[in-house]
Amino acid sequence: MVIPEQELAFEFIRSSGPGGQNVNKVSTAVRLRFDVRGSTALADEVKVRLLALAGRRATKEGEIVLLGQRHRTQEKNRQDVLARLAELVARALVAPRKRRATKPTRAAGVRRLRAK
DSSP, rough: OOOOOEEEEEEEEESSOGGGGGGGTOOOOEEEEEEEOOOSSSOOHHHHHHHHHHHHGGGTTSEEEEEEEESSHHHHHHHHHHHHHHHHHHHHHOOOOOOOOOOOOHHHHHHHHHHO
C-alpha cells in the first residue's frame, strides 16, 4: 500500500519537547494531516476502518492529524509520524474475521445442567 505524497500535508511547528538552545528558534515538531475521505489510494471499507482506528486523532471532516515531537530533529519527527501513519493504515487494511455462529455441544449442555 502506497499513499501518494501529495495526499499528505506536513506542517512544521515549534516543539514543546527537548531541543536545548534551539527550542525557541527551530520548528522541529511535525503535524501531519491526511484526508482519508478524499484519498484515492484507499478502498471505502478501509477508509471506514481507518477512521474508526484513529479515534480522537480523526476530525469530523475525515482527516487524520498526527503530531510528532519526540525527537530533536525535524526529519526524525517526520519519519516518526510517517511510521505511525503507516502502522495505522496497515492495521486498517486487515479485515476483521466474521464471527461464525456455533451451537454448544451436547456434553457442554449436560455439564451446565449438572452444575446448576
